[in-house]
Amino acid sequence: MPKEPFETMPDVMDAKQIAEALQLSKAGAYNLLSSPNFPTLRIGGRKLVLKQELIAWLKSQTKTTGREDDQ
Numbered sequence: 001m002p003k004e005p006f007e008t009m010p011d012v013m014d015a016k017q018i019a020e021a022l023q024l025s026k027a028g029a030y031n032l033l034s035s036p037n038f039p040t041l042r043i044g045g046r047k048l049v050l051k052q053e054l055i056a057w058l059k060s061q062t063k064t065t066g067r068e069d070d071q
Contacts, residue, residue, distance in 0.1 A: 011051050012041070018049060 009021050019029035030047075032038050039053035049057075 006051055006055060009051055012048050013051055013054065014046065014048055018054070021054070 006021055009017060013021065015026055015029040015033060018024070018032065019026045022029070033040050033047040033049070039049055039057050041048045041050060
């Protein structure tokens with residue numbers, strides 16, 4: 001049975017962990033954390049994301065082809 005891609009990641013992720021999970025640079029992760037539609041959680045001066053919110057955001061950003069809705 002295949003593993004969930006983010007199974008080993010913590011429930012709350014910082015820029016370094018987001019970069020690792022999405023195979024981005026740390027600067028790329030900070031750009032995401034600064035995007036207006038990205039589900040950022042601010043605690044003090046830190047920008048974090050909940051793992052489940054990241055997964056939901058990724059699904060919402062995924063475009064599929066071949067469906068009647070997309071035509």
